[in-house]
Structures are given as structure tokens and as C-alpha cells.
Amino acid sequence: xxxxxxxxxxxxxxxxxxxxxxxxxxxxxxxxxxxxxxxxxxxxxxxxxxxxxxxxxxxxxxxxxxxxxxxxxxxxxxxxxxxxxxxxxxxxxxxxxxxxxxxxxxxxxxxxxxxxxxxxxxxxxxxxxxxxxxxxxxxxxxxxxxxxxxxxxxxxxxxxxxxxxxxxxxxxxxxxxxxxxxxxxxxxxxxxxxxxxxxxxxxxxxxxxxxxxxxxxxxxxxxxxxxxxxxxxxxxxxxxxxxxxxxxxxxxxxxxxxxxxxxxxxxxxxxxxxxxxxxxxxxxxxxxxxxxxxxxxxxxxxxxxxxxxxxxxxxxxxxxxxxxxxxxxxxxxxxxxxxxxxxxxxxxxxxxxxxxxxxxxxxxxxxxxxxxxxxxxxxxxxxxxxx
Numbered sequence: 261x262x263x264x265x266x267x268x269x270x271x272x273x274x275x276x277x278x279x280x281x282x283x284x285x286x287x288x289x290x291x292x293x294x295x296x297x298x299x300x301x302x303x304x305x306x307x308x309x310x311x312x313x314x315x316x317x318x319x320x321x322x323x324x325x326x327x328x329x330x331x332x333x334x335x336x337x338x339x340x341x342x343x344x345x346x347x348x349x350x351x352x353x354x355x356x357x358x359x360x361x362x363x364x365x366x367x368x369x370x371x372x373x374x375x376x377x378x379x380x381x382x383x384x385x386x387x388x389x390x391x392x393x394x395x396x397x398x399x400x401x402x403x404x405x406x407x408x409x410x411x412x413x414x415x416x417x418x419x420x421x422x423x424x425x426x427x428x429x430x431x432x433x434x435x436x437x438x439x440x441x442x443x444x445x446x447x448x449x450x451x452x453x454x455x456x457x458x459x460x461x462x463x464x465x466x467x468x469x470x471x472x473x474x475x476x477x478x479x480x481x482x483x484x485x486x487x488x489x490x491x492x493x494x495x496x497x498x499x500x501x502x503x504x505x506x507x508x509x510x511x512x513x514x515x516x517x518x519x520x521x522x523x524x525x526x527x528x529x530x531x532x533x534x535x536x537x538x539x540x541x542x543x544x545x546x547x548x549x550x551x552x553x554x555x556x557x558x559x560x561x562x563x564x565x566x567x568x569x570x571x572x573x574x575x576x577x578x579x580x581x582x583x584x585x586x587x588x589x590x591x592x593x594x595x596x597x598x599x600x601x602x603x604x605x606x607x608x609x610x611x612x613x614x615x616x617x618x619x620x621x622x623x624x625x626x627x628x629x630x631x632x633x634x635x636x637x638x639x640x641x642x643x644x645x646x647x
Contacts, residue, residue, distance in 0.1 A: 316386030353476025430478030
């Protein structure tokens with residue numbers, strides 16, 4: 261069995277020379293600029309702002325944003341390469357997935373030229389950090405149940421409401437938020453707005469939330485109290501916010517599935533390395549048949565997961581990734597991530613319960629994958645509707 265289980269060759273969607281260089285750059289950057297600071301970041305519960313700027317200097321942010329807006333001029337495949345390397349480096353707390361994989365694409369798809377020119381260069385350089393605020397205390401996967409309101413007041417909107425579980429919420433400068441502009445219109449009454457929260461008027465940043473995993477992520481509550489936003493802050497069309505979110509969610513779920521597969525492959529790799537070194541019963545842990553069979557099964561599932569993910573990425577690059585398939589990838593691969601990380605963690609015995617061991621962090625970080633981006637139960641409902 262090879263020391264590094266996983267795909268026999270690199271994914272076809274990341275096999276170009278520019279993508280190989282990007283992967284090598286991201287891996288080295290994370291190893292040198294993230295891993296040494298992880299414990300401090302976990303204690304302070306946020307990534308240093310300087311880290312964002314360094315990532316921007318190397319072209320690791322907003323890789324799919326056209327060069328005219330300060331981005332890398334690539335495709336979503338470039339962003340996914342960086343996201344895979346984050347998972348491999350165990351640095352899922354860095355909110356690049358939100359910044360580059362989600363918010364930047366909302367701006368590209370629905371933003372005016374003025375909005376793109378104002379926001380995207382700052383995100384690509386790391387000078388600004390972005391968040392997307394959908395979830396509320398009483399509305400998670402059910403986005404139609406939003407209560408945050410944006411009431412028209414002359415040429416402005418007054419925004420009132422609370423958002424919670426917001427990744428990058430503790431440090432965000434720009435927030436794409438979903439609000440009801442017509443409370444009586446159901447899903448057709450939801451509108452997206454871009455809120456620049458740096459001046460703070462009408463905006464209060466709540467506590468940074470203590471979580472099971474991803475401790476370096478500044479997940480926070482956001483409170484809006486009659487925050488005044490100009491009509492030009494509307495992203496896309498008034499009343500089309502729910503439709504815009506539905507259009508973008510397949511890509512968000514693809515990003516989550518990418519994290520899942522990269523994490524699965526890393527977990528199997530760590531378990532193989534540990535079991536070959538750990539002495540037990542006169543040999544190594546790997547010499548025991550149960551260990552070999554467990555790893556054989558995990559490696560097989562990892563390979564199957566990789567093939568499924570690669571097919572989804574290829575479909576998405578061709579503009580053909582549908583909601584049902586993205587939902588399949590999101591629920592199955594994140595469930596598989598939790599299962600395989602747990603099986604690999606078991607092979608570490610007591611050390612698998614120690615925070616100093618990467619496999620322990622991976623177990624804690626994995627749990628939320630089945631929740632954000634739409635709970636896995638909702639994914640199954642979406643799939644069922646397509647049958």
C-alpha cells in the first residue's frame with residue numbers, strides 16, 4: 261500500500277502547469293505562514309489580518325476573478341486548488357472559501373460595474389475581508405424564513421435584524437446580506453445588499469462564537485439596527501435575492517465537497533503514517549490485519565469520493581453542475597468525511613483524543629461540514645425533488 265493513499269494521479273481539473281504552480285505556492289505558503297501560528301490563532305479565535313494581505317500578494321485570493329478587477333484571471337478550479345491545500349494544511353478556519361469561493365462570485369454574477377470595481381480589488385488583495393450573512397437565529401437552512409428587513413427610506417434602505425454563525429463575521433469589512441424588502445412576498449421578497457460595515461453606524465458586531473472546531477475562524481453574530489444603505493447597495497435585482505442564492509449554492513456546496521475529499525485523503529495519509537510507526541504486539545500497528553483492512557476500506561472510499569468530486573468539478577467548469585448533483589456531493593462527501601476521519605482517529609488510540617494530534621483537529625473541524633451550506637437532510641430533500 262502506498263504511503264500516500266488517494267487518487268492515482270492528480271485531478272484532471274488541476275493538472276495544468278499554472279494550477280500545479282498555484283498548488284505548490286499555496287502549500288508552501290500555508291506551511292510557512294499558517295501552521296506555525298495556529299495555536300495563537302486558536303486562542304485569539306481569528307486569523308491575523310496581515311495573513312490575508314500576504315495571501316493576496318501571492319495571488320491566492322479570488323483566483324477566478326478577472327484581472328481587470330484585481331483577481332487572478334483563472335476559473336473556479338484555481339480557487340478549489342487553494343481550498344484543497346487549506347484542508348490538507350488543516351487550516352479550515354481561514355475564511356478564504358467564503359471570500360474567494362462564494363462572495364467574489366456573487367459580485368461577479370450580480371454586481372454592477374461600480375460594485376465590482378469598488379469591492380473585488382480589495383478582496384483580491386486581502387485589504388478587505390468579506391462575509392455572507394444568510395443565517396439568522398430562527399432561520400438556517402430554511403432561507404425563506406428570514407426576518408431581517410430592509411425598508412426603503414427615500415434613496416436608501418434601513419436594515420434591521422440579526423445574523424448568526426457568520427464565517428469571517430468578526431473581521432468582515434464587506435458583508436453580502438439577505439434581507440426582506442417585501443415581507444409579504446415570501447421568497448420573492450428577499451433582496452441581497454452589500455453592506456460596508458467599517459463605519460459602524462447602525463451596525464454592531466456581536467461576540468465571536470466558541471465552536472467545537474475550526475477555532476481559528478472568527479464566526480460571529482452580526483446585528484443591524486436601522487443601518488442605512490444606499491439603493492446602490494442592492495446586489496442583483498430587488499426581490500430576486502432568494503433566486504440569486506439558489507443559483508450560487510451549487511458552487512458553495514462544491515467548495516464544501518472539495519474540503520471533504522481533501523480532508524478524507526489527508527486523514528487516510530496520516531493514519532497510514534502513524535500505523536506504520538506505532539509499535540504494538542511485537543510489530544507495528546499496520547501489521548495487524550484489522551488495521552490493514554480498515555485502511556483498505558478507507559482508501560477505497562477516498563478514491564470513490566475523489567472520482568465523484570472530480571466529475572462534479574468537471575461538470576461545473578462546463579456549466580452543467582445541477583442542484584441535485586451538487587446536493588449529492590455535499591451530503592455524501594461530508595458524511596463520508598466524518599465517517600472516515602472517525603475511523604482513522606480510532607487507529608490513533610488515546611493519542612487520537614489529544615488536541616496536539618492533527619487527526620483530533622480534523623475530527624472537530626469536520627462536524628460542521630454536514631451543517632453549513634445547507635444541512636445534509638435538506639440536501640436529501642432537494643435530491644428527492646429531482647427524482
